[in-house]
Amino acid sequence: MAQDLEGGRDPQASADVDLSHEKDLALLYESLTTDAELDADNIQGVLETNGIESVIQRGWGYPNLGVRVFVAHDDLERARSFIAEALAAGPAAAAEAESASESETPQ
Secondary structure: OOEOOOOOEOOOHHHHOOOOHHHOEEEEEEEOOOOHHHHHHHHHHHHHHOOOOEEEEEOOOOHHHOEEEEEEHHHHHHHHHHHHHHHHHHHHHHHHHHHHHHHOOOO
């Protein structure tokens, strides 16, 4: 929380923080497999492409802790839908999308 120089609290700072339960995180993906980190990165890429923020929790150095991907509760159903679409489209669609994004010229 922001403070002024005299050590008091800034009354405006608390108004900027959204403490509602809608911002709580929901578990979208969890795995202990050897390719779980790659899967989590791919999931995060699909979500970011579709405007959904996510958090990856990794057990760095401790693979037995696995990998988890979290999204806001509000985004959980949309995130599941986008992941299902990506899985149904398969690797060919991912390669096509990557190729299309590389051929786009920045303006």
